[in-house]
Amino acid sequence: MKHELDKIYIPSAGELGTYEKWEKSGYFNPDNLDLPESAKSYTIVLPPPNITAKLHLGHSAMLAIEDLIIRYKRLNGFRTLWIPGTDHAAIATQNVVEKKILQEQGKTRHDLGREALLKEVWSFLEKTQGEILTQTRRMGASLDWSRLAFTLDEQRQNAVKRMFKEMYDEGVIYRGERMVNWCPRCHSTLADDEVEYKEEKAKLYWIKYGPFVLATSRPETKLGDTAVAVHPDDTRYQHFIGQELDIEGVLGKFQVKVVADKAVEMDFGSGVIKVTPSHSFIDNEIAERHNLPGKKIINEDGEMMANCGKYAGMKTAVAREAIVSDMQAMGLIDHIDEDYIHNSARCYRCDSVIEPLPSEQWFIGVDKKIKRLGDKSLKERAIEVALENKITFTPDRFKKRYIDWMENLHDWCISRQIWFGHQIPVWYKDKEIYCGLEAPTGDGWKQDEDTLDTWFSSGMWTFSTLGWPENYNDDKKTGDLAKFHPTQVLETGYEIITLWVSRMIMMSLFALDEVPFSQVYLHGMVLDKDGKKMSKSKGNGIDPLEMIEKYGADAVRLSLLMGFTPGNDTKFSEDRIETKRNFVNKLWNISRFVLSSDNLVETDTKVIPQAKTLADKWILNALQETVATVSKNLDEFNFSVAADILDNFTWNQLADWYLEISKIEKNKDDILIYILKQLLIIWHPFTPFVTEKIWESFNDNLLMVEKWPQFENIDTVNSKNINLDFNLIQDIVVAIRNARSLNKIEPAKKLQAVIYAHGLEKILFDNQEIIKNLKTGIDNLEIHSDGDKINGAIAIVCGSVEIYLLGAIDPQKEKERLTKEKNNLEKLITLQEQKLANQEFVGRAPEKIVTAEKEKLENYKKDLFKINQAII
RNA sequence: GGGCGCAUAGCUCAGCUGGUUAGAGCACUUCGUUUACACCGAAGGGGUCCAGGGUUCGAAUCCUUGUGCGCCCACCA
Numbered sequence: 001m002k003h004e005l006d007k008i009y010i011p012s013a014g015e016l017g018t019y020e021k022w023e024k025s026g027y028f029n030p031d032n033l034d035l036p037e038s039a040k041s042y043t044i045v046l047p048p049p050n051i052t053a054k055l056h057l058g059h060s061a062m063l064a065i066e067d068l069i070i071r072y073k074r075l076n077g078f079r080t081l082w083i084p085g086t087d088h089a090a091i092a093t094q095n096v097v098e099k100k101i102l103q104e105q106g107k108t109r110h111d112l113g114r115e116a117l118l119k120e121v122w123s124f125l126e127k128t129q130g131e132i133l134t135q136t137r138r139m140g141a142s143l144d145w146s147r148l149a150f151t152l153d154e155q156r157q158n159a160v161k162r163m164f165k166e167m168y169d170e171g172v173i174y175r176g177e178r179m180v181n182w183c184p185r186c187h188s189t190l191a192d193d194e195v196e197y198k199e200e201k202a203k204l205y206w207i208k209y210g211p212f213v214l215a216t217s218r219p220e221t222k223l224g225d226t227a228v229a230v231h232p233d234d235t236r237y238q239h240f241i242g243q244e245l246d247i248e249g250v251l252g253k254f255q256v257k258v259v260a261d262k263a264v265e266m267d268f269g270s271g272v273i274k275v276t277p278s279h280s281f282i283d284n285e286i287a288e289r290h291n292l293p294g295k296k297i298i299n300e301d302g303e304m305m306a307n308c309g310k311y312a313g314m315k316t317a318v319a320r321e322a323i324v325s326d327m328q329a330m331g332l333i334d335h336i337d338e339d340y341i342h343n344s345a346r347c348y349r350c351d352s353v354i355e356p357l358p359s360e361q362w363f364i365g366v367d368k369k370i371k372r373l374g375d376k377s378l379k380e381r382a383i384e385v386a387l388e389n390k391i392t393f394t395p396d397r398f399k400k401r402y403i404d405w406m407e408n409l410h411d412w413c414i415s416r417q418i419w420f421g422h423q424i425p426v427w428y429k430d431k432e433i434y435c436g437l438e439a440p441t442g443d444g445w446k447q448d449e450d451t452l453d454t455w456f457s458s459g460m461w462t463f464s465t466l467g468w469p470e471n472y473n474d475d476k477k478t479g480d481l482a483k484f485h486p487t488q489v490l491e492t493g494y495e496i497i498t499l500w501v502s503r504m505i506m507m508s509l510f511a512l513d514e515v516p517f518s519q520v521y522l523h524g525m526v527l528d529k530d531g532k533k534m535s536k537s538k539g540n541g542i543d544p545l546e547m548i549e550k551y552g553a554d555a556v557r558l559s560l561l562m563g564f565t566p567g568n569d570t571k572f573s574e575d576r577i578e579t580k581r582n583f584v585n586k587l588w589n590i591s592r593f594v595l596s597s598d599n600l601v602e603t604d605t606k607v608i609p610q611a612k613t614l615a616d617k618w619i620l621n622a623l624q625e626t627v628a629t630v631s632k633n634l635d636e637f638n639f640s641v642a643a644d645i646l647d648n649f650t651w652n653q654l655a656d657w658y659l660e661i662s663k664i665e666k667n668k669d670d671i672l673i674y675i676l677k678q679l680l681i682i683w684h685p686f687t688p689f690v691t692e693k694i695w696e697s698f699n700d701n702l703l704m705v706e707k708w709p710q711f712e713n714i715d716t717v718n719s720k721n722i723n724l725d726f727n728l729i730q731d732i733v734v735a736i737r738n739a740r741s742l743n744k745i746e747p748a749k750k751l752q753a754v755i756y757a758h759g760l761e762k763i764l765f766d767n768q769e770i771i772k773n774l775k776t777g778i779d780n781l782e783i784h785s786d787g788d789k790i791n792g793a794i795a796i797v798c799g800s801v802e803i804y805l806l807g808a809i810d811p812q813k814e815k816e817r818l819t820k821e822k823n824n825l826e827k828l829i830t831l832q833e834q835k836l837a838n839q840e841f842v843g844r845a846p847e848k849i850v851t852a853e854k855e856k857l858e859n860y861k862k863d864l865f866k867i868n869q870a871i872i
Numbered sequence: 873g874g875g876c877g878c879a880u881a882g883c884u885c886a887g888c889u890g891g892u893u894a895g896a897g898c899a900c901u902u903c904g905u906u907u908a909c910a911c912c913g914a915a916g917g918g919g920u921c922c923a924g925g926g927u928u929c930g931a932a933u934c935c936u937u938g939u940g941c942g943c944c945c946a947c948c949a
Contacts, residue, residue, distance in 0.1 A: 529883090565886080568877080569942080570885080575884095586909065
């Protein structure tokens with residue numbers, strides 16, 4: 001039997017077909033996997049990409065990692081489910097569409113009206129969503145497309161309404177007036193994390209304010225002042241505290257109260273601040289503490305309100321100028337700092353200046369005690385599950401970040417003043433209010449105009465995709481929800497841990513009283529070669545689709561899996577993909593070589609073939625070690641390390657040595673095909689396309705659902721000896737090649753070689769064909785045992801050149817080395833025993849540390865035992 | 873202001889709970905190839921592990937201070 005593969009692997013030619021084959025097989029869907037009832041499930045939800053943008057390399061990294069995990073688990077007999085989906089990204093999407101309409105039709109959303117705008121949004125989405133799904137397929141992602149979800153499709157809308165109602169009925173969701181970050185342009189509130197702060201040069205006005213001079217950057221808010229505040233310890237102003245003062249302003253005199261509050265910094269300005277409760281977060285808090293009234297003077301368009309006299313209707317910035325010039329005329333301005341640097345709050349979408357305003361909004365009360373959560377609040381439970389390690393983080397340090405953030409969390413404002421999104425399921429009629437899944441019967445009910453924060457629906461992602469609430473009745477899970485929830489791992493970028501991860505945890509705890517996933521794996525960002533974020537506007541982005549066309553999806557995947565460690569950013573450039581393309585081609589050619597033999601034997605992958613020579617033992621042993629360490633590292637999410645080990649075995653051991661030897665020592669077909677099969681299975685999660693392609697050339701079954709190789713416990717002493725013996729042969733071959741090169745012996749010229757090696761004659765004799773023929777050009781080889789002459793070293797005489805391999809694998813030297821190591825270990829054991837016996841830390845240090853130290857001692861002893869064995 | 877991370881070869885990075893001579897890929901130098909693969913092979917050069925101090929028999933690794941980057945959070949009236 002002989003199999004032919006093309007000389008060069010051209011990925012773009014076959015990848016689409018291979019993906020189609022997988023998809024047709026149905027195995028992306030766990031229901032179709034041929035598994036015993038007892039098989040454990042393994043679920044990942046794909047972080048739904050935002051539908052407005054094309055996928056970037058960050059997405060590709062995410063897909064590569066998640067597909068790697070899923071394929072690895074599938075090969076290991078898990079009931080693997082990876083759920084695809086997309087996110088409606090409410091504000092972002094509406095913005096893109098609004099911009100488009102303004103450009104194409106010259107209309108605003110108010111010109112169109114709610115219905116017409118939503119129609120435009122949906123038709124836009126149809127196009128972009130398709131593109132994203134195509135890109136995802138091209139990466140080779142083995143997602144179960146039959147379970148495709150969208151955060152705003154019908155099923156998710158039902159789930160969201162149900163969730164809202166349950167939280168409303170429980171009193172977790174409430175409506176209240178709060179200071180919010182208001183974007184006057186978007187006409188919407190922004191969550192704290194949607195506000196961006198930018199350093200800017202501004203003017204700082206020192207104004208005369210009754211008996212004080214105080215500094216402000218927003219003199220126009222003076223119209224809304226109801227107090228001034230000083231620090232309670234500030235000796236300069238003690239006697240003013242508690243007084244009511246008449247202050248002269250541009251609209252006449254007004255009264256303020258002087259209060260003492262620790263929020264005031266004595267060192268800033270004059271140590272006195274004016275308090276505008278309705279238009280500043282800090283002032284609002286101060287006002288709450290001191291029961292001060294608020295006075296609203298700025299409306300939702302960012303304009304001065306009717307109560308502002310002649311300034312009414314002006315934008316705040318305009319009013320500022322007008323008021324300052326009036327104040328100057330009245331002699332109320334002391335002086336102005338021109339280059340005061342401050343942080344200006346901006347809308348993350350449109351960059352408008354944020355206006356803090358009191359406003360009616362919907363909130364999730366994170367501190368509200370909830371009966372079904374054992375009278376604990378969402379915040380408490382969400383922190384608890386992390387502390388109890390019901391959810392673990394990779395890397396571990398993000399656990400701290402998560403908990404810190406959680407602890408400082410304020411009530412979450414979930415209403416947004418936009419049209420595209422989940423409309424709030426609340427209806428009003430006069431003073432009546434109704435929350436329900438459907439509109440209430442009867443006339444005159446009007447639904448709340450607002451929609452929900454996009455994270456409300458994506459926070460429900462792990463269970464809304466698995467059929468909640470239909471699959472959840474009387475606190476019992478059924479169907480997909482029972483089978484696949486909680487999911488096993490959430491893989492996402494670390495920047496999203498607060499925005500998304502935390503919300504998923506709270507939502508799942510509320511809905512099901514269980515965690516949404518047990519592990520969080522966080523990847524870093526893919527940066528450009530200068531360490532800058534890739535972005536469209538900078539033009540420094542690398543288009544994944546283009547890279548896939550050029551180098552193949554496998555190469556793109558590998559380039560994003562290797563040299564990329566959890567939680568750390570990576571600088572990326574195209575040549576990283578190129579070298580991986582070279583590797584994929586190498587793997588192809590290894591297979592081509594193995595499969596080109598005339599007498600290939602089909603062997604069962606489970607049966608380890610008989611090793612006939614040292615090289616056979618060595619490579620089979622190396623394969624075992626490789627399988628073991630790769631599996632271990634994949635289990636621990638060390639994807640890059642796993643790939644490195646595998647790469648080293650494939651290229652440096654198998655291709656560079658064993659395949660060359662197989663040209664000299666014949667009849668290795670059974671071993672070669674065995675290794676190839678194992679290798680293809682192990683590589684498959686990393687490079688699914690090329691491995692499946694090779695596999696199909698000699699096998700009818702899909703590689704995708706093969707069995708991951710099992711490995712036996714490795715006899716470390718024996719395998720060490722095999723390695724030592726084989727390394728000797730390698731060293732001799734390399735030494736002879738070097739001698740040729742250094743002494744300019746012509747390659748074509750045949751050599752007579754004599755090796756003197758005391759005590760190693762047998763190994764050398766057994767492997768003389770390799771020494772003669774592995775590109776050393778030895779014509780005639782003699783092996784002598786003559787220790788006296790060469791002082792224990794191995795001497796090789798090639799023609800007229802003498803080579804000495806000193807201190808290498810000489811048994812005498814090796815024994816010395818081992819003895820040294822033994823002495824060292826014995827010393828360590830003594831030290832460790834002393835440490836354990838004498839040190840004060842025993843009994844005082846945490847138990848953990850003491851056991852760790854004891855374990856260390858045990859390990860030393862084990863090592864010593866092994867070495868003693870080896871010496872014999 | 874609070875917190876986190878990074879600093880190792882020219883470049884991109886590994887280096888787990890301290891243990892022989894600090895590794896890989898790319899780049900570089902030399903040599904080679906009718907052979908599965910030039911998307912190749914062989915050999916080689918290149919590192920005061922950011923700096924100072926400390927702990928230890930032993931430090932790239934642990935502690936401390938400093939310097940330089942990067943990120944997150946809070947936000948200054």
